[in-house]
Amino acid sequence: MVPCRTSVSWTSRLSLSAVCVAVAFAVSACAVTGGGTTSAPSAGTVTLRAEEGVNFTTGAHQKPGNFKNSDLFATNGGSAGLKLAPGGPDATSPELCTFFIGAGGKPTSYDNLAAVPDTLPTAATSQPALPHATAKNGFVVKNHTGSGYTKGWVSAASASEVTIEWVRLP
Numbered sequence: 001m002v003p004c005r006t007s008v009s010w011t012s013r014l015s016l017s018a019v020c021v022a023v024a025f026a027v028s029a030c031a032v033t034g035g036g037t038t039s040a041p042s043a044g045t046v047t048l049r050a051e052e053g054v055n056f057t058t059g060a061h062q063k064p065g066n067f068k069n070s071d072l073f074a075t076n077g078g079s080a081g082l083k084l085a086p087g088g089p090d091a092t093s094p095e096l097c098t099f100f101i102g103a104g105g106k107p108t109s110y111d112n113l114a115a116v117p118d119t120l121p122t123a124a125t126s127q128p129a130l131p132h133a134t135a136k137n138g139f140v141v142k143n144h145t146g147s148g149y150t151k152g153w154v155s156a157a158s159a160s161e162v163t164i165e166w167v168r169l170p
Helices: 010-033
Strands: 043-049 052-055 060-062 072-075 083-086 138-142 149-157 161-169
Touching: 043 052, 043 072, 083 138
Parallel strands: none
Antiparallel strands: 043 161, 052 060, 052 072, 072 083, 138 149, 149 161
16 A cells, blocks of 8 residues: 655645735736726627516626616516516616607607617606517616616517617717
8 A cells, every 4th residue: 555645845835825826916916907807888689588677787687687676677568578667766766768659659660779769768758667568669768777878679579578789878
């Protein structure tokens, strides 16, 4: 039988300590200088199902999504599609959001995200929700999870999910 050596010399311990310090220094340098980190996206695409939302400040897909953790979230709107609503400090105080409702109370259709107006919502133009999101709907929402506003366009919709293209407004 070969004896097992269990002791480690002080020079080996010193070398291991030096490696650990060097790694810790490199990691902290990346955090301080921004190396290896990514900034929040200014635009993106997200597909939401019922009880999911999106944080436009970070680009995070919220599962579950609700008024507290999302700038915009989806709930079950019945067989006609999902309901979209802005987040807010509580369920009865949503952030300002314009869903661009046109003649006859129907949402205006847009061919793409660029065609959706950049008009910021006001108390007079804001709606608390879009009851049945359909493809080509557009909106501008005041971000609940951060500052600023985001413009969005529903590129695809079904009874169970909506795909939204979005861009944060300057």
